Amino acid sequence: xxxxxxxxxxxxxxxxxxxxxxxxxxxxxxxxxxxxxxxxxxxxxxxxxxxxxxxxxxxxxxxxxxxxxxxxxxxxxxxxxxxxxxxxxxxxxxxxxxxxxxxxxxxxxxxxxxxxxxxxxxxxxxxxxxxxxxxxxxxxxxxxxxxxxxxxxxxxxxxxxxxxxxxxxxxxxxxxxxxxxxxxxxxxxxxxxxxxxxxxxxxxxxxxxxxxxxxxxxxxxxxxxxxxxxxxxxxxxxxxxxxxxxxxxxxxxxxxxxxxxxxxxxxxxxxxxxxxxxxxxxxxxxxxxxxxxxxxxxxxxxxxxxxxxxxxxxxxxxxxxxxxxxxxxxxxxxxxxxxxxxxxxxxxxxxxxxxxx
Amino acid sequence: xxxxxxxxxxxxxxxxxxxxxxxxxxxxxxxxxxxxxxxxxxxxxxxxxxxxxxxxxxxxxxxxxxxxxxxxxxxxxxxxxxxxxxxxxxxxxxxxxxxxxxxxxxxxxxxxxxxxxxxxxxxxxxxxxxxxxxxxxxxxxxxxxxxxxxxxxxxxxxxxxxxxxxxxxxxxxxxxxxxxxxxxxxxxxxxxxxxxxxxxxxxxxxxxxxxxxxxxxxxxxxxxxxxxxxxxxxxxxxxxxxxxxxxxxxxxxxxxxxxxxxxxxxxxxxxxxxxxxxxxxxxxxxxxxxxxxxxxxxxxxxxxxxxxxxxxxxxxxxxxxxxxxxxxxxxxxxxxxxxxxxxxxxxxxxxxxxxxx
Numbered sequence: 028x029x030x031x032x033x034x035x036x037x038x039x040x041x042x043x044x045x046x047x048x049x050x051x052x053x054x055x056x057x058x059x060x061x062x063x064x065x066x067x068x069x070x071x072x073x074x075x076x077x078x079x080x081x082x083x084x085x086x087x088x089x090x091x092x093x094x095x096x097x098x099x100x101x102x103x104x105x106x107x108x109x110x111x112x113x114x115x116x117x118x119x120x121x122x123x124x125x126x127x128x129x130x131x132x133x134x135x136x137x138x139x140x141x142x143x144x145x146x147x148x149x150x151x152x153x154x155x156x157x158x159x160x161x162x163x164x165x166x167x168x169x170x171x172x173x174x175x176x177x178x179x180x181x182x183x184x185x186x187x188x189x190x191x192x193x194x195x196x197x198x199x200x201x202x203x204x205x206x207x208x209x210x211x212x213x214x215x216x217x218x219x220x221x222x223x224x225x226x227x228x229x230x231x232x233x234x235x236x237x238x239x240x241x242x243x244x245x246x247x248x249x250x251x252x253x254x255x256x257x258x259x260x261x262x263x264x265x266x267x268x269x270x271x272x273x274x275x276x277x278x279x280x281x282x283x284x285x286x287x288x289x290x291x292x293x294x295x296x297x298x299x300x301x302x303x304x305x306x307x308x309x310x311x312x313x314x315x316x317x318x319x320x321x322x323x324x325x326x327x328x329x330x331x332x333x334x335x336x337x338x339x340x341x342x343x344x345x346x347x348x349x350x351x352x353x354x355x356x357x358x359x360x361x362x363x364x365x366x367x368x369x370x371x372x373x374x375x376x377x378x379x380x381x382x383x384x
Numbered sequence: 385x386x387x388x389x390x391x392x393x394x395x396x397x398x399x400x401x402x403x404x405x406x407x408x409x410x411x412x413x414x415x416x417x418x419x420x421x422x423x424x425x426x427x428x429x430x431x432x433x434x435x436x437x438x439x440x441x442x443x444x445x446x447x448x449x450x451x452x453x454x455x456x457x458x459x460x461x462x463x464x465x466x467x468x469x470x471x472x473x474x475x476x477x478x479x480x481x482x483x484x485x486x487x488x489x490x491x492x493x494x495x496x497x498x499x500x501x502x503x504x505x506x507x508x509x510x511x512x513x514x515x516x517x518x519x520x521x522x523x524x525x526x527x528x529x530x531x532x533x534x535x536x537x538x539x540x541x542x543x544x545x546x547x548x549x550x551x552x553x554x555x556x557x558x559x560x561x562x563x564x565x566x567x568x569x570x571x572x573x574x575x576x577x578x579x580x581x582x583x584x585x586x587x588x589x590x591x592x593x594x595x596x597x598x599x600x601x602x603x604x605x606x607x608x609x610x611x612x613x614x615x616x617x618x619x620x621x622x623x624x625x626x627x628x629x630x631x632x633x634x635x636x637x638x639x640x641x642x643x644x645x646x647x648x649x650x651x652x653x654x655x656x657x658x659x660x661x662x663x664x665x666x667x668x669x670x671x672x673x674x675x676x677x678x679x680x681x682x683x684x685x686x687x688x689x690x691x692x693x694x695x696x697x698x699x700x701x702x703x704x705x706x707x708x709x710x711x712x713x714x715x716x717x718x719x720x721x722x723x724x725x726x727x728x729x730x731x732x733x734x735x736x737x738x739x740x741x
Contacts, residue, residue, distance in 0.1 A: 071557055156493055164553040167549035174540075183538075185527060196524055200426075
């Protein structure tokens with residue numbers, strides 16, 4: 028059982044505040060990212076610019092900055108942790124942001140999510156077919172970016188990226204299959220299975236973000252492996268935090284309805300943990316409230332949220348997020364990586380986990 | 385004006401009959417392709433097997449052989465033309481078949497095509513979201529296949545593949561934009577623009593098929609360039625033949641309705657050529673029959689087909705297909721490639737063009 032709840036270790040981490048880390052990463056990576064996207068055909072280029080949050084659906088520049096740019100920051104810090112050249116770091120950052128946006132655009136189609144970052148999803152703004160094309164364009168561009176940045180390590184770097192892409196697909200496939208599986212009894216989704224899915228769906232790309240620059244720069248496998256595993260663990264922690272926010276997050280912040288993931292009957296860790304921890308009356312009641320025979324309304328979701336919390340599902344998930352983050356820190360501190368970059372990475376991770384909770 | 389209509393040059397080409405070439409390619413490539421697909425998550429693996437024609441939607445093995453396997457045959461012959469090792473040739477064949485099927489699965493979503501090879505399209509069989517995932521899985525697997533097969537030339541080979549993927553996206557984007565453009569007047573689609581689209585949408589992958597094995601094997605740029613250009617020209621010719629079949633093809637063979645592309649108002653070369661060649665009453669009548677104010681019925685499509693033929697659009701397209709095929713042969717014969725492989729390739733291309741017409 029995890030026991031490491033409580034604030035994240037931030038002693039070495041507060042040297043550089045997280046917003047400053049994110050801002051520096053954006054300043055370094057975004058011009059290169061925009062230049063890469065500008066090489067696309069004008070149609071997918073415009074839809075990609077919308078997907079990145081750079082413009083509205085009609086092409087007018089957007090005042091909002093799009094996403095936080097966590098993955099580009101991870102890529103730059105991962106590269107700095109092994110002393111990779113800045114140019115390599117920037118190309119890695121561009122590639123992972125391209126893959127991230129590709130996966131958001133296609134995942135929103137698969138999940139039927141109509142909103143993303145308080146705006147229409149790309150498929151809602153332009154149609155499903157054009158959104159499929161946009162994702163494909165970003166995917167191809169990411170591969171090209173790594174292949175061209177790679178020099179003598181290009182083959183290894185592209186294989187590394189392809190492994191990550193394969194993991195993303197596996198995680199998404201697991202998540203799709205989870206939808207049709209029961210909450211209890213035979214075929215129920217277990218906690219280890221859930222965590223394996225989260226490690227693939229969210230962890231793989233953060234692992235790739237931290238390690239791609241080092242692979243491109245020819246860093247030692249011990250270091251690239253430690254960075255990939257750290258990113259994977261942090262990604263798993265972030266996914267669990269997303270699960271918590273999907274139930275208890277402030278709709279003003281998340282842009283999603285109260286108890287949204289309960290209304291959608293998503294197999295999230297807090298609910299799976301509540302079912303597993305109780306396994307009696309509460310589990311049966313949750314299975315009924317979130318099953319096909321109960322209409323998905325606010326009252327049922329509200330009651331389910333209360334049951335999950337009372338059964339300890341919320342606390343368990345929080346502890347798991349902290350456990351994965353702590354494991355990530357162990358990876359980062361034991362592999363001879365540059366202390367400054369590691370400290371900044373730990374601070375950024377702590378900021379992201381704490382701010383969201 | 386093109387003047388090279390008539391039978392394809394087949395003197396050196398008939399040494400090995402095309403069906404034998406296709407059968408040998410299938411025997412070499414399909415086991416490796418099946419092994420690669422088997423490494424996917426079970427959900428996309430099953431949907432991919434359906435997309436390749438290996439099984440029905442419920443997973444029962446299919447008696448039909450799927451596609452003809454033209455791209456895998458091209459890949460093997462391209463590799464043989466430079467004396468590449470067989471293992472490299474097979475991996476190139478696997479990669480291009482993966483990319484081809486990825487593009488079919490996603491294009492059918494974009495184009496709203498419900499049928500493919502006399503069966504439901506993947507998105508009709510499993511839903512749009514799962515079909516998006518299937519394409520992504522195949523795409524990632526193709527990249528991985530090349531990255532792992534590449535050895536010291538991996539970076540160049542993946543960049544080559546990524547260029548091809550980028551061209552596919554550009555061709556598809558052009559094709560999507562063509563839908564909303566007029567037949568005549570300002571903004572009309574010109575013949576050169578059409579041919580650039582066809583070279584991207586269909587030619588790029590055949591160019592990649594012929595040249596990927598050679599790039600993986602470290603062949604000279606003169607040879608890889610000649611093979612890429614030959615494949616691109618042949619692909620353009622095949623696309624034009626597809627256009628002809630989309631209007632005048634036998635529904636029993638094509639699995640599509642009579643005059644299907646006219647009913648769908650597709651911007652195909654025979655119609656664009658008829659409009660460009662006439663530019664008077666016929667062009668205006670075609671624009672009316674295939675415009676938004678005429679209901680897309682059999683009578684209008686029938687009349688449009690007659691007008692296209694009378695204006696010379698059918699003959700022009702046929703001549704263009706032959707012109708591109710002849711240009712491909714010029715590339716193949718002038719670059720010191722192995723004569724046996726080139727002869728087999730020429731015979732295969734002639735067979736494909738003649739059989740379809």
